[in-house]
Amino acid sequence: xxxxxxxxxxxxxxxxxxxxxxxxxxxxxxxxxxxxxxxxxxxxxxxxxxxxxxxxxxxxxxxxxxxxxxxxxxxxxxxxxxxxxxxxxxxxxxxxxxxxxxxxxxxxxxxxxxxxxxxxxxxxxxxxxxxxxxxxxxxxxxxxxxxxxxxxxxxxxxxxxxxxxxxxxxxxxxxxxxxxxxxxxxxxxxxxxxxxxxxxxxxxxxxxxxxxxxxxxxxxxxxxxxxxxxxxxxxxxxxxxxxxxxxxxxxxxxxxxxxxxxxxxxxxxxxxxxxxxxxxxxx
Amino acid sequence: xxxxxxxxxxxxxxxxxxxxxxxxxxxxxxxxxxxxxxxxxxxxxxxxxxxxxxxxxxxxxxxxxxxxxxxxxxxxxxxxxxxxxxxxxxxxxxxx
Numbered sequence: 001x002x003x004x005x006x007x008x009x010x011x012x013x014x015x016x017x018x019x020x021x022x023x024x025x026x027x028x029x030x031x032x033x034x035x036x037x038x039x040x041x042x043x044x045x046x047x048x049x050x051x052x053x054x055x056x057x058x059x060x061x062x063x064x065x066x067x068x069x070x071x072x073x074x075x076x077x078x079x080x081x082x083x084x085x086x087x088x089x090x091x092x093x094x095x096x097x098x099x100x101x102x103x104x105x106x107x108x109x110x111x112x113x114x115x116x117x118x119x120x121x122x123x124x125x126x127x128x129x130x131x132x133x134x135x136x137x138x139x140x141x142x143x144x145x146x147x148x149x150x151x152x153x154x155x156x157x158x159x160x161x162x163x164x165x166x167x168x169x170x171x172x173x174x175x176x177x178x179x180x181x182x183x184x185x186x187x188x189x190x191x192x193x194x195x196x197x198x199x200x201x202x203x204x205x206x207x208x209x210x211x212x213x214x215x216x217x218x219x220x221x222x223x224x225x226x227x228x229x230x231x232x233x234x235x236x237x238x239x240x241x242x243x244x245x246x247x248x249x250x251x252x253x254x255x256x257x258x259x260x261x262x263x264x265x266x267x268x269x270x271x272x273x274x275x276x277x278x279x280x281x282x283x
Numbered sequence: 284x285x286x287x288x289x290x291x292x293x294x295x296x297x298x299x300x301x302x303x304x305x306x307x308x309x310x311x312x313x314x315x316x317x318x319x320x321x322x323x324x325x326x327x328x329x330x331x332x333x334x335x336x337x338x339x340x341x342x343x344x345x346x347x348x349x350x351x352x353x354x355x356x357x358x359x360x361x362x363x364x365x366x367x368x369x370x371x372x373x374x375x376x377x378x379x
Binding site: 074200 | 313
């Protein structure tokens with residue numbers, strides 16, 4: 001077992017309450033807490049044959065393996081979040097041994113403390129806005145509905161076809177513009193209830209549920225735990241106000257999207273943080 | 284709003300453990316979020332030996348690098364460029 005590596009899920013402040021006894025981490029081993037210099041790293045042993053640099057690289061190309069690992073990681077972080085306010089580490093942060101983890105805690109201590117200060121007492125909520133919902137029938141109110149109805153009859157001529165096509169395009173663009181206005185306003189409103197906000201790239205990849213429609217907004221909000229209720233109520237009030245638009249909420253998450261260094265963000269560019277996508281600190 | 288069913292409460296203990304979260308949402312956070320311990324540390328401390336993998340390539344594979352609707356805070360107003368840059372796939376799906 002000595003050739004095992006150390007997978008680190010998150011860092012938090014001591015004393016972290018004990019983790020549930022049957023909690024398992026990546027690879028099935030139970031995570032434990034490694035305390036060093038006022039910080040706790042939550043770690044579990046992982047085999048070198050899977051998590052050494054080369055095998056890890058290969059595994060990460062495998063969506064099934066990636067999905068399994070990501071879920072195990074999220075599982076541990078979520079369990080931690082029920083007892084403390086964990087600072088998640090990037091997926092697949094692996095050290096050779098405990099002393100490597102300790103050295104990291106020591107060397108990164110100031111930055112980690114700064115971020116822990118920021119997220120303390122907060123949770124992350126994800127909000128997505130979708131245009132054109134799952135069902136072709138249910139949501140067909142407004143222009144998209146009439147466009148659909150029109151196109152259900154066969155065009156009488158080439159000109160007729162082109163006319164319908166133009167009408168369809170115009171309706172789509174208008175719907176998109178309205179969705180955009182709605183999303184901006186929602187984002188503005190929600191940001192006022194949040195300590196911080198991030199815009200993630202909209203979801204469109206192969207993993208996105210094909211029936212979801214078009215993703216207009218994909219954002220994350222760092223919300224004081226005590227404000228979560230108001231935050232969700234605010235979203236609830238938008239329900240049904242815009243036909244064809246759907247608001248989806250995920251969370252509460254640990255503060256995955258707010259792990260960049262607060263200090264670094266004060267630097268020159270000075271832009272208001274909200275629009276910094278990918279701010280998660282990609283090196 | 285669809286996902287607040289049953290776990291919207293601000294109560295802290297239970298909401299974290301609940302139904303399975305969509306993989307795309309998990310990966311959205313885990314591939315782009317979380318503190319990155321950079322390789323520089325390995326250089327500074329001889330025996331840290333961090334096994335670090337750059338996930339950037341993967342992020343593009345899983346979640347096509349679509350520009351955010353509003354690239355910078357400064358640019359108010361519409362964003363025709365950003366829209367135009369969205370992958371064909373999204374448009375195709377909408378058209379079908």
